Amino acid sequence: METRVRFAPSPTGPLHIGGLRTALFNYLFAKKNKGAFILRVEDTDQNRYVEGSEEYIQKSLEWVGMIPDEGPSNGGNYGPYRQSDRKDIYKEYIDLLIQKGGAYYAFDDADTLTKERAKAESNGKTFLYGAQNRLNFDNSLQSNKEEIAEKMNRDYVVRLKVDPGKTISVYDEIRGAIHLDSGLLDDKILMKSDGMPTYHFANVVDDHLMKISCVIRGEEWLPSLPIHQLLYDAFGWTAPQFMHLPLILKPSGKGKLSKRDGDKEGFPVFPMKWEENGSGFKENGFIAEGFINYLALLGWNSGTEQEIFSLEELETLFNIKGVQKGGARFDYEKAKWVNHQHIQQMSAAKLYEQESIREKLEGIDPEKHIEIIDLLKERLFTLEDFEEEVSWVKETSPYDEKASSKLQSKDPQKILKEVSKIIQETEQLNDLKEILMGWAKANEVPMGVMMQSLRIALVGKLSGPDLFQICLVLGKDVTLNRIERAISHFNLKN
Ligand code: GLU
Numbered sequence: 001m002e003t004r005v006r007f008a009p010s011p012t013g014p015l016h017i018g019g020l021r022t023a024l025f026n027y028l029f030a031k032k033n034k035g036a037f038i039l040r041v042e043d044t045d046q047n048r049y050v051e052g053s054e055e056y057i058q059k060s061l062e063w064v065g066m067i068p069d070e071g072p073s074n075g076g077n078y079g080p081y082r083q084s085d086r087k088d089i090y091k092e093y094i095d096l097l098i099q100k101g102g103a104y105y106a107f108d109d110a111d112t113l114t115k116e117r118a119k120a121e122s123n124g125k126t127f128l129y130g131a132q133n134r135l136n137f138d139n140s141l142q143s144n145k146e147e148i149a150e151k152m153n154r155d156y157v158v159r160l161k162v163d164p165g166k167t168i169s170v171y172d173e174i175r176g177a178i179h180l181d182s183g184l185l186d187d188k189i190l191m192k193s194d195g196m197p198t199y200h201f202a203n204v205v206d207d208h209l210m211k212i213s214c215v216i217r218g219e220e221w222l223p224s225l226p227i228h229q230l231l232y233d234a235f236g237w238t239a240p241q242f243m244h245l246p247l248i249l250k251p252s253g254k255g256k257l258s259k260r261d262g263d264k265e266g267f268p269v270f271p272m273k274w275e276e277n278g279s280g281f282k283e284n285g286f287i288a289e290g291f292i293n294y295l296a297l298l299g300w301n302s303g304t305e306q307e308i309f310s311l312e313e314l315e316t317l318f319n320i321k322g323v324q325k326g327g328a329r330f331d332y333e334k335a336k337w338v339n340h341q342h343i344q345q346m347s348a349a350k351l352y353e354q355e356s357i358r359e360k361l362e363g364i365d366p367e368k369h370i371e372i373i374d375l376l377k378e379r380l381f382t383l384e385d386f387e388e389e390v391s392w393v394k395e396t397s398p399y400d401e402k403a404s405s406k407l408q409s410k411d412p413q414k415i416l417k418e419v420s421k422i423i424q425e426t427e428q429l430n431d432l433k434e435i436l437m438g439w440a441k442a443n444e445v446p447m448g449v450m451m452q453s454l455r456i457a458l459v460g461k462l463s464g465p466d467l468f469q470i471c472l473v474l475g476k477d478v479t480l481n482r483i484e485r486a487i488s489h490f491n492l493k494n
Contacts, residue, residue, distance in 0.1 A: 001213055002035055002036070002211070002213065003029070003030060003033035003034065003035025003036070003213050003214065004030075004035055004036045004038065004210065004211050004212050004213050004214075005026040005029055005030050005035065005036070005037060005038065005212065005213070005214050005215075005216055006026065006037075006038040006039070006040050006207070006210065006212050006215075007022060007023040007026045007027075007037070007038070007039055007040070007061075007068070008040045008041075008042050008203065008206075008217070009023075009041065009042065009057050010041075010042045010043065010045065010048065010199075011041055011042075011043050011049060011050060011053035011054040011057065012045070012048040012049065012050050012053060013050045013053055013274070014053065014056055014270045014272075014274030014275075014278055015053075015056065015057050015060050015270065015271060016257075016259070016269055016270065017248065017257075017269055017270070017271065017281070017295065017298075017330075018218060018247075018248045018256075018257070019057075019218075020060060020061075020064070020271050020295060021245065021248065021295045021298050021299070022216065022217055022218055022245060023061060023066060024064075024066065024292060024295050024296060025216050025243075025245055025299075025300070025318075025323070026216045027066045028296070028314055028315055028318035029214065029216060029318065029320070030069070031315035031316075031318075032315060032316065032318045032319070035213070036069040036070060036076075037066070037068050037069050038068055038069065038070045038071060038076070038078075038081070038210060038212070039057075039058075039061070039068035039070070039071030039072065039081060040071070040081050040082075040083070040206060040210070041054055041057075041071075041072055041081065041082045041083065042083050042199065042202065042203065043082060043083055043084045044083045044084060044196045044197055044198070044199070044202050045196075045199070046194075046196070052275075054072070054082075056272070056274060058071075058073060059272060060271040060272055063271065063272060063282060063288055064271070064288045064291060064292045064311075065288060065292075065311060066292075078209060078210040078211065083197075083202050083206065084196075086202070086206070087195065087196070089205065089209070090191065090196075090197040090201065090202055090205060091195070093201075093205045093235075094158050094190060094191050094197070094201070096235070097158075097190070097231075097234060097235060098140075098158065100234060100235070100236075101161065101234075102160065102161055102231075102234030102235070103158050103159060103160050103161055103190055103234070104139050104140045104141050104158070104159055104161055104187075105139060105140040105148065105151070105152070105156050105157075105158055105159075106129075106137065106138070106139040106140075106156060106157050106158070106159050106187075106189075107138045107139060107140075107151045107154055107155075107156045108137050108138045108139070109138075109155075112137070112138070113127075113129075128186040129159065129186050129187050130162060130164075130185065130186040130187045131162060131163065131164040131183070131187075132164070134159075134187060138151075139159070141161075155193040156193060157189045157190075157191060157192055157193055158189070158190045158191040159187040159188065159189055159190065160187050160188045160189075160190050160200075160227070160230065160231065160234070161187060161234075162182055162185045162186070162187055162188075162230060163182060164182055164183040165182065165183060166181075166182040167179050167180070167181060167182070168180045168181075168182050168185075168226040168229055168230060169229075170225045170226055170229045170239075170242070171241075171242065172222070172225070172242050172243065172244050173214075173241055173242065173243045173320055174243050174244060174245075174246075174320070174323050174325055175222075175244065175325060178222075178225070178226075180226045182226075182230070185226060185227065185230075188200055188227055190231075199224075200224060200227050200228060200231065201231065203228070204228050204231040204232060204235075207240055208232070208235070208237050212240050213240050213241065214240055214241040214242070214243065215240050215241070215242045215243070216243045216245065217243075217244060217245065218244065218245050218247070219244045219245060219246055219247050220247070221244060222244045225242060225244075243320060243323070245299055245323065246299045246323070246324055246325060246326055246327050246328050247327040247328070248298055248299070248327070248328050248329075248330055249327040249328065249329045249330060250329075250330065251265065251329065251330050251331060251332065257269060257330045259278065261330075265332070267284070267332040267335075268280050268281050268283070268284050271291070281335075284382055284384060285339075285356065285380075285381075285382025285383035285384030285385065285386075286335070286339050286382060286383075287339060287342055287343060287346070287354070287383065289310060289311065289342040289345075289346075290335075290338050290339030290340070290341070290342035290343065291335075291339065292311055292314075293307075293308060293309050293310075293311075293314070293338050293341075293342060294334065294335040294338040294339070296309065296314050296318075297328075297334075297338070298328040298330070299323055299324055299328040300318070300322045300323050300324070301322050301324070302317050302319075302322060303319075303321075303322055307338070308338065308341045308342070308345075336381040336382060337381065339381060339382055340380065340381040340382075343377055343380050343381075343383070344377065344378060346377075348370045348371075348373040348374040348377060349370060351373050351377060351383075352369060352370060352373055354383055356383045356384065356386070357373065357383055357386055360386050360387050360390055361373075361390065363394060364390075364393055364394060368393075368473060371472075371473060372390060372393060372473055375465050375466070375469050375470075375473060376389045376390060376465060378465070379465060389464075389465075392458070392459040392460060392464065392470075393473060393474070396457075396458070396459070396460050396482055396485065397459070397460035397461065398460060399456055399460045399461075399486070399489060400456070400460060400461040400462065403452070403456060403461060403462045404456050404489070404490070407449065407452055407453060407456065407490075408490065410446070410449045410453075412449065412452075412453035412456070412486070412490050413486075413487045413490040413491055415445055415449060415450050415453050416453050416454070416457060416483050416486055416487050416490070417487060418439070418443075418445075419436065419450065419453075419454055419483065420480055420483045420484070420487075422435060422436060422439060423471075423476065423479060423480060423483070424476075424480065429468075429471050429472050429475075429476060429479075430472070432468055432471055433468040436450065451467060453486070454467060454483070455467055455470075456486060457482050457483045457485070457486030457487075458470050458471070458474065458479065458482050458483075
């Protein structure tokens with residue numbers, strides 16, 4: 001059987017990283033099995049519809065390079081791929097299900113149901129419309145044909161007829177067999193009075209018609225599985241395989257990762273920026289390769305020590321056995337570390353293609369851009385770090401007061417004066433390291449003090465990339481000017 005999987009988001013706002021992780025596992029499963037990855041937009045709930053979210057979902061998938069084989073924008077043989085465009089199909093299948101005896105019309109008005117709900121609640125119970133009480137209500141199960149025809153002029157819904165006293169058995173590829181007493185389920189609404197299907201109905205009909213072989217989705221949908229199984233049974237269809245992915249947990253403590261956690265602790269939870277109130281991994285300096293790799297680790301492991309993978313490697317290695325049952329804890333530091341590894345694997349020329357790198361190099365001699373990226377890339381955990389790392393190239397940052405005060409007692413200005421002289425006499429700055437080291441040794445100048453003084457002079461602080469590379473990037477004139485400036489600074493402090 002051909003592998004066909006689908007990512008079925010609802011356009012109710014930006015995609016949370018959990019959503020993108022679901023898309024990724026679907027995508028990898030499709031690639032691994034040489035199957036199709038389908039995007040289906042589940043937009044039947046008009047009340048929750050948010051303008052722009054479908055576009056956002058498409059863009060996020062594009063950014064990370066997961067292009068659907070079939071979907072609303074590129075079509076396919078099983079379309080339409082937007083549920084709001086499939087109303088006629090649902091109508092046809094709801095009629096079929098009623099004919100088969102698996103569902104029925106319910107004409108109850110809202111008032112009756114509200115009263116019943118209140119009555120149940122006052123007794124401390126949850127109101128359920130189901131086998132135990134359905135005959136007390138106004139539905140097609142106890143109406144004759146004429147009555148039904150007459151009532152169909154009013155608002156009505158269609159409900160699933162759940163037979164009590166049965167054991168519903170479902171199988172999840174990650175969790176194994178699950179059994180549930182059908183008596184615990186109510187007669188779920190399958191079609192609303194506006195003629196729109198509910199999630200359960202549209203989802204099952206579409207998975208069947210789109211020939212989905214395996215449903216991969218978040219664990220929060222596990223409770224829906226018995227209802228879906230009942231629908232497959234009622235239609236007489238074979239259900240696909242199911243895999244419910246573990247939850248993504250908060251960085252610490254209990255519960256699911258939420259936007260609030262991100263806001264509180266200062267990390268993104270969306271792949272890309274969403275309007276004004278949600279920053280994304282992309283804007284926080286993640287490269288697609290790093291972000292995708294980290295997402296893959298949220299609930300999956302290769303069974304080896306290896307943690308850094310390209311998308312192509314993941315496509316061949318991904319294996320459902322590597323998916324864990326328990327929740328996957330979100331760790332932003334780890335995400336940055338993974339991103340860092342991918343930045344190291346990228347050439348400076350490739351990094352230069354990133355808009356956020358280019359804009360931070362504005363005002364610097366273009367001839368030096370690649371050299372600078374090469375020098376600084378090992379220090380980047382995100383592309384945003386480049387801002388701070390590159391700052392010394394443009395101007396000497398104010399000197400780190402603590403570090404320069406500490407050096408003060410060691411006569412840095414005297415050392416810098418000598419260093420300046422040596423630099424003036426050095427033709428090739430490439431040789432500077434050897435020359436300065438030799439000089440320090442011969443004159444018993446403490447190497448550490450010399451290096452620190454020069455670093456403060458050139459960068460303003462004690463951290464940064466290789467000092468002699470810095471001299472090369474700055475060039476002789478700028479290097480000498482900065483040394484001069486530092487000498488005056490130390491003199492003033494005395
Ligand atoms: N539309 C559902 C969602 O928003 C899809 C659930 C499923 O994959 O069955 O997540």
